[in-house]
Amino acid sequence: MRASIIAVVNQKGGAGKTTLAMLLAGSLGDRGKRVLVADADSQTTAVHWAGMGAGFPAVVEDCSAEEGKLHKALRKREADFDYIVIDSPPAAAAPVTASALRIAHLALVPVIPSPLDLWASVRIREAINLARERNPALLARLVVNQMQPNTLLTREVLGMLPQFGIPLMEASLKARIAYRECAALGSSIRNLGSRGALAALEVDALRREVETLLQGR
Template sequence: MHTQARLIAVTHPKGGVGKTTTTMVLSAELAERGHRVLVADCDAQASASAWANAAPEGKPFPAAVVNLSAYAGKVHREIQKHLDNYDFIIVDCPPGLDSLSPQSVILVADLVIVPLPPSPADLWAARGVKRLIERGADFNPALKAVILPNRVVRTSLSNAIMQELSEFGIPLMSSRLTNRTAYQEAVVSGVSVSALGRDAKAAADEVKALADEVLALLGDGK
């Protein structure tokens, strides 16, 4: 018997950290495994919608995408209308600590993913979302939250920040997305990373590991 969708919020107060990339590659991977997946595009820039709209004719993006950016603080009510029709709803939240959408979504989310490149500015900005998650957990005690290392590169600064992330107070995911051109190629082509073929195998393996870990966190099978 089908149960209500699991709700995943992808959020960070700063723009350009990889929220849309995380949302879209994860949603595509889950959809390609046979799950019914909806992406709720809550960012006024509508990058997730643009990604899906770039799909080749006759080959739609694996997950459904709906633009809910106009609903702001009421977005959680709009999302709840879709709960019975999907297995997973992944929300691409807009940047900004004062944005009402992340605050609204966290009230009903099962899992919050915070994509975080290993840079000082992104780490400093993430402290705000940590407070947001802590406040949300007061109303949503079952809420889980994790940090996803994103655009990871092998430098001494990156390694130092990764060490600091491990002491940040939000669990650090084992999986990570490294700085690969395959992710940008998927955006331009309107496809999943796996659809890029053999040349994108390393990126596809990263996304598979991410999906596996998300399913484990939510207690769902593959």
């Protein structure tokens, strides 16, 4: 079976692409899956994360030089992994984003519940629709990141999401120091032990939902 490929994309900088990609990859790796994180962002934040020393449970490689040829480079790796998670730069129109969306089975779009972030995310919806001309089976989901439940703004923004044209995942990530700690340590969420227990539940729910989405492919 060839790898399931997940592209984490958004036009908006700082929406949580790297955080989502690494938490998901770490959770899959902790469950014994063979995971490659293809860091397609020249900031190489995912590579830095994995290099912090705690022993990240996935292979994390700098693929930023591949640019528009990323899909070709990843085709050669598909047989070696169960999952390939692509972390992309904040650039919907970049050749590397188009290349990631061309090969992906699932596009995940992290969004912070703020109107500014939603406006900026419209470009990624266009990029996903364009990618479907060549990759018609491409699934796409919004993932709410830095969720602050029970605020009026969050409720209003969440109310706007159904009109966005990309379905929303049930799982979401709250704003938590534990996620920043994982980056500082170079680890997955499991490494934080009981300190990260609530965060680990959130990441587990996200992983399970992603696995279910990709089951039928």
